[in-house]
Amino acid sequence: MQLEAAFLSAVRATAQEVPLIIDALIERGWAYPERIGISGHSFGGFVTYAAVVTDKRIQVAAPVLGSPEWKLPWPESPHLHLDKFFPTALLSQTASKDTRVLPDFARALHHQLVSCYAQAPERLHYIEYPNSSHDLSEGDWEQAWNAAARWFETFLPSRAKTVLDSCLLVVTCSGSDHLHKLLYSLKTPLNATLQATFLLIQRRTPTTNAYPLLAALHPSARTA
Numbered sequence: 001m002q003l004e005a006a007f008l009s010a011v012r013a014t015a016q017e018v019p020l021i022i023d024a025l026i027e028r029g030w031a032y033p034e035r036i037g038i039s040g041h042s043f044g045g046f047v048t049y050a051a052v053v054t055d056k057r058i059q060v061a062a063p064v065l066g067s068p069e070w071k072l073p074w075p076e077s078p079h080l081h082l083d084k085f086f087p088t089a090l091l092s093q094t095a096s097k098d099t100r101v102l103p104d105f106a107r108a109l110h111h112q113l114v115s116c117y118a119q120a121p122e123r124l125h126y127i128e129y130p131n132s133s134h135d136l137s138e139g140d141w142e143q144a145w146n147a148a149a150r151w152f153e154t155f156l157p158s159r160a161k162t163v164l165d166s167c168l169l170v171v172t173c174s175g176s177d178h179l180h181k182l183l184y185s186l187k188t189p190l191n192a193t194l195q196a197t198f199l200l201i202q203r204r205t206p207t208t209n210a211y212p213l214l215a216a217l218h219p220s221a222r223t224a
Contacts, residue, residue: 004071011043012076015050022057033057037156039148041065042101042134049109050076053084060156062091062148065098065134069105079109086116089123089155093144095132103128123155 018038025031037060040048045066052061070077078085092110094103110126117124127147129140136144 001072007043008046008070008072008074011046011050011070012074014047015054015076018047018051018058019055022055034059035156037061037152039063039152045101046070049078052088052090053078053081056084056088058088060089060152062093062151063106064093064144064148065095065101065136066092067101067105068092068109079105079112082109082112082116085113087120087123089151091125091127091148091151093127093129093147095134095136095140096128096130097133100134125151 022031022033022036026033034057036055036057038048038051038058039062040046041064043066045063048061048063048066049068052058068077069079090110090113092106094101094106096103107126107128110124113124114121127144129136129144131137132140
């Protein structure tokens with residue numbers, strides 16, 4: 001119980017920082033308030049759900065292996081705020097054999113949100129990988145990040161290929177590997193329409209030795 005409380009405290013604190021980060025980006029001219037997206041894996045998936053119900057400027061969200069329902073009865077648990085998800089374009093991806101972050105909660109959320117998205121059902125999508133655990137197979141990893149990239153392209157496309165006019169926040173607690181996978185997906189010819197500032201937000205949690213990190217990457221970094 002104490003470990004879970006510490007974990008959720010880190011989730012809550014990180015989600016509460018997202019509006020401040022968005023404010024700073026807008027002030028510096030790095031993003032427009034109507035062109036903000038967020039994605040995260042595991043811990044970052046938890047943060048992604050919480051950030052969506054915290055800041056309505058987030059237009060697109062793609063949590064991977066996260067949960068919108070917290071194990072402790074805290075009022076901030078995203079599943080208690082169904083009215084705050086729409087019109088954010090929400091793509092959730094889970095794994096059927098995941099015993100660390102059960103897929104049931106994300107699946108249930110999407111069922112509950114169907115009526116909320118009735119006027120724009122294309123903005124709500126759920127994918128579950130039947131043969132993977134929390135450590136997705138290599139093929140499912142590739143499919144997951146490609147799906148996230150296509151989701152951002154669809155609902156957060158650039159208005160001009162030479163204009164840096166979008167911002168994606170990528171939240172993780174296990175290093176930059178997940179950001180690199182998303183960047184790799186976005187640099188293919190199919191995914192060349194999205195010009196974005198990428199932010200990697202990394203936080204120490206009770207189950208990782210990762211240190212806090214905020215790094216801004218220009219799209220040219222995709223070729224690195």
